[in-house]
Amino acid sequence: MFLRRLLSRIATTLVTLLGVAVIVFAVIRIVPGDPVAMMLPPGATEADIARLQAFYGLDKSIPEQFFIWLGGVVQGDFGTSITTRQPVLGLVLSRLPATLELSVMALVIAVALGGTMALIGTRQRYTRTEGAIDVANGMALSVPDFLWGLVLILLFGVLWPVFTISGRVSPNLVPEFTTSFFLFESVVRLRFDLWLDLVQHMLMPALALAIPLAAIIGQLLKQSLKETMHLDYVTLARTKGYSENHVILREALRNAVLPTLTLIGVQFTFLIGGTVIIERLFSYEGLGNMAIDAVINRDLPLIQGIVLLFALLFTLVNLVVDLLYAVLNPRLRHA
Amino acid sequence: MTFSRRSLLKMTAASVTLGVAVPSFAQAIDELVIAYNVNLPSWDPTVGPSAVNPTIQGLYQSVFDQFILQQPDLTPAPGLLTDWGWNEDRTQVWMDVREGVKWHDGSDFTAEDVAWSLARAADPATGNPIQFVWGTLANHRVEGNRVIADVQQFDPTIFKWMYFLTGYVLPKAYYERVGAEGFEAAPIGTGPYMVEQYERNAFVRLRANPDYWNGVPEFETVTIRFVTDAASRVAEVESGRSHVTLEIPYEEYDRLRDRSGLAGVAEPVSDIAMIFFNDIDVMEDENVRRAAVHAVDKQLIIDRLLSGYGVALSTLETPEYAAYDPSIEVPYDPDLARELLAASGYSTDNPVRFTIQTTRGFKPKDYEMIQAIVGMWRRVGIEAEIEVYEVARHFELRAADQLAPAAFYNWGNSVGDPTTSTGFAMFGPSPHSVWDSPDLIEKIATLWAEPDEETRIQGWKDVSRYIAEHAYVLPLLQYVQPILHSSGVNVVPHASGALLPHLMTRA
Numbered sequence: 001m002f003l004r005r006l007l008s009r010i011a012t013t014l015v016t017l018l019g020v021a022v023i024v025f026a027v028i029r030i031v032p033g034d035p036v037a038m039m040l041p042p043g044a045t046e047a048d049i050a051r052l053q054a055f056y057g058l059d060k061s062i063p064e065q066f067f068i069w070l071g072g073v074v075q076g077d078f079g080t081s082i083t084t085r086q087p088v089l090g091l092v093l094s095r096l097p098a099t100l101e102l103s104v105m106a107l108v109i110a111v112a113l114g115g116t117m118a119l120i121g122t123r124q125r126y127t128r129t130e131g132a133i134d135v136a137n138g139m140a141l142s143v144p145d146f147l148w149g150l151v152l153i154l155l156f157g158v159l160w161p162v163f164t165i166s167g168r169v170s171p172n173l174v175p176e177f178t179t180s181f182f183l184f185e186s187v188v189r190l191r192f193d194l195w196l197d198l199v200q201h202m203l204m205p206a207l208a209l210a211i212p213l214a215a216i217i218g219q220l221l222k223q224s225l226k227e228t229m230h231l232d233y234v235t236l237a238r239t240k241g242y243s244e245n246h247v248i249l250r251e252a253l254r255n256a257v258l259p260t261l262t263l264i265g266v267q268f269t270f271l272i273g274g275t276v277i278i279e280r281l282f283s284y285e286g287l288g289n290m291a292i293d294a295v296i297n298r299d300l301p302l303i304q305g306i307v308l309l310f311a312l313l314f315t316l317v318n319l320v321v322d323l324l325y326a327v328l329n330p331r332l333r334h335a
Numbered sequence: 336m337t338f339s340r341r342s343l344l345k346m347t348a349a350s351v352t353l354g355v356a357v358p359s360f361a362q363a364i365d366e367l368v369i370a371y372n373v374n375l376p377s378w379d380p381t382v383g384p385s386a387v388n389p390t391i392q393g394l395y396q397s398v399f400d401q402f403i404l405q406q407p408d409l410t411p412a413p414g415l416l417t418d419w420g421w422n423e424d425r426t427q428v429w430m431d432v433r434e435g436v437k438w439h440d441g442s443d444f445t446a447e448d449v450a451w452s453l454a455r456a457a458d459p460a461t462g463n464p465i466q467f468v469w470g471t472l473a474n475h476r477v478e479g480n481r482v483i484a485d486v487q488q489f490d491p492t493i494f495k496w497m498y499f500l501t502g503y504v505l506p507k508a509y510y511e512r513v514g515a516e517g518f519e520a521a522p523i524g525t526g527p528y529m530v531e532q533y534e535r536n537a538f539v540r541l542r543a544n545p546d547y548w549n550g551v552p553e554f555e556t557v558t559i560r561f562v563t564d565a566a567s568r569v570a571e572v573e574s575g576r577s578h579v580t581l582e583i584p585y586e587e588y589d590r591l592r593d594r595s596g597l598a599g600v601a602e603p604v605s606d607i608a609m610i611f612f613n614d615i616d617v618m619e620d621e622n623v624r625r626a627a628v629h630a631v632d633k634q635l636i637i638d639r640l641l642s643g644y645g646v647a648l649s650t651l652e653t654p655e656y657a658a659y660d661p662s663i664e665v666p667y668d669p670d671l672a673r674e675l676l677a678a679s680g681y682s683t684d685n686p687v688r689f690t691i692q693t694t695r696g697f698k699p700k701d702y703e704m705i706q707a708i709v710g711m712w713r714r715v716g717i718e719a720e721i722e723v724y725e726v727a728r729h730f731e732l733r734a735a736d737q738l739a740p741a742a743f744y745n746w747g748n749s750v751g752d753p754t755t756s757t758g759f760a761m762f763g764p765s766p767h768s769v770w771d772s773p774d775l776i777e778k779i780a781t782l783w784a785e786p787d788e789e790t791r792i793q794g795w796k797d798v799s800r801y802i803a804e805h806a807y808v809l810p811l812l813q814y815v816q817p818i819l820h821s822s823g824v825n826v827v828p829h830a831s832g833a834l835l836p837h838l839m840t841r842a
Binding site: 047055166171283298 | 370374376377379382383384385387462464466467515519532534535536537538540558560561562563564566567570571573574575576726727730731733734765766767
């Protein structure tokens with residue numbers, strides 16, 4: 001049963017990716033902005049335009065270009081970037097770890113902050129503390145992540161400069177690691193100087209991404225917990241003499257966390273999408289930053305590669321969340 | 336903001352714990368850090384979009400030398416070529432090559448490198464976007480220390496291109512040995528700095544070239560961080576993490592330049608704002624065009640929107656350009672604009688209507704400038720509807736000659752030659768021209784191959800006057816580039832807009 005569901009999801013994922021590939025390929029060729037027109041300086045003739053279009057393979061029809069590209073993708077060749085003249089797959093994969101590390105750190109911060117707020121709010125329900133938490137949540141939600149980024153830069157980059165404003169790692173510390181998962185590998189290799197430097201660079205962008213998500217998690221989890229606190233089994237636990245903290249953490253939380261888990265899965269994909277603007281703001285060398293450059297320069301092969309990878313990430317995250325939910329939810333587990 | 340003793344102690348402890356040194360402007364600068372406004376996608380300065388991106392040229396010129404050196408005032412000077420010219424009947428060019436220059440790997444720079452670089456640039460197979468210029472020379476050959484090439488098609492500006500886009504000398508032997516991929520991974524040039532470390536989308540670390548033929552740069556190490564967001568660049572310099580930055584909002588520049596430990600330099604660069612007129616619809620009426628030009632108070636726009644940073648223009652030639660003629664003036668005269676419109680039957684009650692296209696946020700205050708201009712036009716009897724588009728769309732429409740009757744654009748011309756400003760912008764057959772009337776085509780056509788420099792420049796001045804009289808275009812202003820820097824650095828601005836670390840010294 002489980003295997004059938006898994007295979008079905010994988011098949012759906014492949015169809016989704018094909019759909020994304022077709023749409024992206026068509027859309028970026030239909031929307032205004034010809035990479036060759038942008039590249040040619042004044043004085044170029046029609047013949048010069050034609051020459052460069054042929055050089056970049058843009059002289060063929062869109063369906064023809066698509067099938068050439070798709071044929072390459074199936075064999076692992078995503079084309080060559082117009083701006084960097086490097087293979088797209090290598091470029092994208094070299095930047096993916098930076099974005100994943102940033103997203104995961106933001107998620108951890110969001111869960112920690114949101115979870116703490118929810119637990120305190122539930123523990124202190126119907127008091128001024130809960131009111132204060134609701135106000136803080138409202139503020140966190142009403143400000144978009146890039147504005148949080150600017151506020152953080154002003155506070156911790158300029159007024160009290162404890163964190164680094166731009167980049168992923170200090171130029172004098174760039175490691176020669178096996179992978180591009182610098183944060184993870186620096187721990188494995190016991191390079192704690194590097195780990196600290198990476199954290200100093202990542203904290204502000206991660207926090208900017210995390211704050212709105214933390215507010216959402218906090219609100220939903222608190223609501224869920226408060227509803228659970230009225231259920232019979234929780235009342236039974238109280239009558240057994242367990243402390244309020246025990247009741248919340250050990251009895252109510254396990255059931256209340258399920259809707260939050262689904263939400264985290266969905267929001268994580270949005271969080272990865274949010275890295276595009278945040279990486280730009282903090283000059284963080286991830287996939288999002290590269291995506292903006294690709295769009296500005298109309299680097300069609302690179303845009304296609306990045307979007308396809310983002311789509312793959314989104315579908316994978318959703319798949320993992322669904323499977324996790326099935327594992328954690330006894331009703332689904334035994335269905 | 337107030338701090339208690341406890342909070343200050345906590346902050347200090349946190350700073351120490353995190354190992355962060357609070358920057359000090361007063362510290363002597365050991366390693367120069369520049370917050371640059373664009374990323375560097377590729378190290379080949381002759382291929383792809385970065386080769387024609389004016390902002391990136393400063394990075395290229397730090398590592399590679401151009402055939403001919405361009406000085407900060409845009410004038411040429413001996414560089415890798417010490418002398419150059421045409422033969423008497425202009426069928427050949429000759430170039431004398433500097434001796435004693437070394438590539439960054441220690442090998443000798445030779446005339447072969449120059450000949451190979453020119454031939455490579457002229458080869459369509461390399462994808463050089465300026466190939467149509469380099470292709471006017473052929474059969475490049477070396478005779479001793481001199482490079483000679485045959486002129487396929489006479490271009491009086493060919494030597495100016497040698498200090499313009501894609502005019503770089505690359506190492507023949509090294510490139511042939513490592514290939515395009517190897518060159519991307521480890522580029523070498525003869526320029527003032529050598530690439531020590533490069534992280535795409537992050538930074539490049541440069542080390543001074545100890546053998547540089549034009550003097551070793553003062554800063555031994557320079558780190559150029561790619562900080563594409565203007566607010567982050569301001570924060571970089573304000574916090575002391577970077578020593579120099581550029582292209583920041585004028586308001587931020589004014590706020591910070593007099594702050595203790597900081598300084599600024601803001602000089603005009605070879606980049607102008609203009610409004611193309613397309614020879615369609617109401618723009619075919621000269622009264623309408625002239626009214627549109629006379630109704631715009633350029634100085635007011637500069638003062639109010641650009642904090643005074645800009646130079647009002649009457650032609651597409653700036654004061655630094657070879658064909659600048661200060662006697663050509665198109666004054667702000669709203670009364671004359673009303674009279675001209677009245678002669679064509681238009682007034683504020685019966686305004687002439689057309690669309691003006693503009694970018695928004697591509698250049699400083701571009702959309703706001705157009706809003707102000709539309710307001711000025713409305714007062715004399717012109718009702719223009721603003722259409723916002725991306726700059727990529729502008730290029731596409733311009734190449735297809737499908738722009739609206741009026742379209743805002745900025746035009747760069749860092750060699751200062753009239754062909755690369757007025758010429759390409761106004762010569763009908765060029766895909767980048769918008770105004771295509773036969774009278775103007777006829778006037779310009781004879782100038783492309785004019786061999787006598789004095790006659791050529793005077794010819795372009797006459798064309799500029801003719802264009803101004805008939806209002807075929809609306810030149811607005813020359814941009815000023817704000818560079819904010821630590822007071823510990825002396826920055827020499829370059830009129831091309833290139834930010835060059837080798838021109839920086841300790842204050």
